[in-house]
Amino acid sequence: MAREAYITGIGMSEVGVRLTRSPLGLTLDAIREAAADAGLTLGQIDGVSTYPGKMPSFLGFSPVGVDEVIEVCGLRTRWHTGAAEATAQLGAIIDAAAAVRSGQARHVICFRTVYEAAALARPEEFPALERRKDVTGNSQWVSPFGAFSAACWTAQFATRHMKLYGMTREQLAQVALNDHRNAALNPRAIVRQPLTMESYMAARMISTPFCLYDCDRFTDASTVVIVSAGDALDEVRAAPVRIAASAGSVERYSWDQAEWASAYPTGRDLWKNTDYTAADVDTVQLYDGFAFQPITWLEGLGFCEVGEGHRFIEGGTRIALDGELPMNTGGGQLGWGRLHGFGYAYESVVQLRGQGGARQIKGDPRVAVATSGGGPMAAALLLARD
Amino acid sequence: MVWQRSRIRLDADNRAFWTGGAQGHLNIARCDDCGGFIHPPRAICRHCQSENVAPCAVSGRAVIDSYTINHQKWAPDMEVPFVIARVRLDDAPDVFLTTNIVGCPIESVDIGDRVRVVFEEQDGIWYPLFEKAA
Numbered sequence: 001m002a003r004e005a006y007i008t009g010i011g012m013s014e015v016g017v018r019l020t021r022s023p024l025g026l027t028l029d030a031i032r033e034a035a036a037d038a039g040l041t042l043g044q045i046d047g048v049s050t051y052p053g054k055m056p057s058f059l060g061f062s063p064v065g066v067d068e069v070i071e072v073c074g075l076r077t078r079w080h081t082g083a084a085e086a087t088a089q090l091g092a093i094i095d096a097a098a099a100v101r102s103g104q105a106r107h108v109i110c111f112r113t114v115y116e117a118a119a120l121a122r123p124e125e126f127p128a129l130e131r132r133k134d135v136t137g138n139s140q141w142v143s144p145f146g147a148f149s150a151a152c153w154t155a156q157f158a159t160r161h162m163k164l165y166g167m168t169r170e171q172l173a174q175v176a177l178n179d180h181r182n183a184a185l186n187p188r189a190i191v192r193q194p195l196t197m198e199s200y201m202a203a204r205m206i207s208t209p210f211c212l213y214d215c216d217r218f219t220d221a222s223t224v225v226i227v228s229a230g231d232a233l234d235e236v237r238a239a240p241v242r243i244a245a246s247a248g249s250v251e252r253y254s255w256d257q258a259e260w261a262s263a264y265p266t267g268r269d270l271w272k273n274t275d276y277t278a279a280d281v282d283t284v285q286l287y288d289g290f291a292f293q294p295i296t297w298l299e300g301l302g303f304c305e306v307g308e309g310h311r312f313i314e315g316g317t318r319i320a321l322d323g324e325l326p327m328n329t330g331g332g333q334l335g336w337g338r339l340h341g342f343g344y345a346y347e348s349v350v351q352l353r354g355q356g357g358a359r360q361i362k363g364d365p366r367v368a369v370a371t372s373g374g375g376p377m378a379a380a381l382l383l384a385r386d
Numbered sequence: 387m388v389w390q391r392s393r394i395r396l397d398a399d400n401r402a403f404w405t406g407g408a409q410g411h412l413n414i415a416r417c418d419d420c421g422g423f424i425h426p427p428r429a430i431c432r433h434c435q436s437e438n439v440a441p442c443a444v445s446g447r448a449v450i451d452s453y454t455i456n457h458q459k460w461a462p463d464m465e466v467p468f469v470i471a472r473v474r475l476d477d478a479p480d481v482f483l484t485t486n487i488v489g490c491p492i493e494s495v496d497i498g499d500r501v502r503v504v505f506e507e508q509d510g511i512w513y514p515l516f517e518k519a520a
Binding site: 131132133134135136138139140141142143144145146147148149151152153155156157159160163204205206207208209210254255256257259 | 389390391392394395397400425426451452453454455456457458460461464470471481482484485486496497511513
């Protein structure tokens, strides 16, 4: 029987906008919380994985590397990686799962630290990414045309959905409305109030069809997930959640050459190595850096047909906390903050353990899907309490 | 639009694309062995791995695959709103270019519109923009 990988601990730092605590300090806060949650000491951690790894040219986006975590935590690791070229953010957790399944590590800290709001406020410490001089790589194909932001890239996929399949702004709005409603019940979320359709429709446009509420906002936070080997579960305290399947793919290594979002092939692939089906899923935590992305994930994962995602969420009842498929129960990135992928794994574990408090879904949830990525790269996890 | 566009660092792979406008050419890398187009341009064909790759001047005719009207000033000198589009080239149907649609009211732009290339030069870089074809 194949070895298994489990999520055995979750932790998160303070989540805020323009925090003053250092990014390494936030990362340490999240690590301590996750280790305590799992019932592990730092001495028992023997692996570290992150996405994407420290980026000196863009410190706000990724200010902390594996090396600093190993140093400040005094870890004795046997395996580590910084997954800059992995299949999107959750690829760092997929890599860690592979490491524990193959016996290269027993307990792996997986972290994602973001510091984009604080960096913007303190450019002398965290210089902004230079987008207009000496441009090279994939940026050269989009930034000269004013498409500096993924908002502009993703918006074009959404425009096409409107034209091809008749998606309306009122349907798209349900992602932000659902996120705000759930975030208001999550004490750690940056959004504290529900959003009305009237406010949504009156908001200023960023890049059509995306208004202000369709775009996540810069956030400072660190999120940690501990991945443990199946034969090391006797060392942990928390109820383990099994990584039942995973998938990750890239359409093209380019935002504008990918004809479709990678959520489609990744969503299909997730079901290829498991007996679970979409009908078994109790909750979905779908990447929503931009509001259109969960619609592609719902379609790609097979919860509805391609071109039907906007009708699937119409009115918002189906994806609400008490609906048939509760989505982004912690507020997603539009409500919780731009945790950049790891928040979906964290919240899946919260719900499967029944620790959601005011936002806990009903019944006895056993299976969740967490995804990350919304353009040409994507990764997905199937998480089960079985 | 008068903002300063991103200045490209020219190299062996991208020079023909970003300077072809000086001769009125929209150059897309093409494999002389299999005939496939390679974009972003590289010295090795992504279809057959041949290294017999050279710039090919295409017609510059295209169709709008999708678009967005950008309202956000991502840079202080940016004049908004303007149209960002992804166009599919007639002669290289598996190649998309991100571009701006210029010379028409922004609300007149739609998916499926026929467009043709026009170049805007800044500091020796020839940016391929597109306008509606008559």
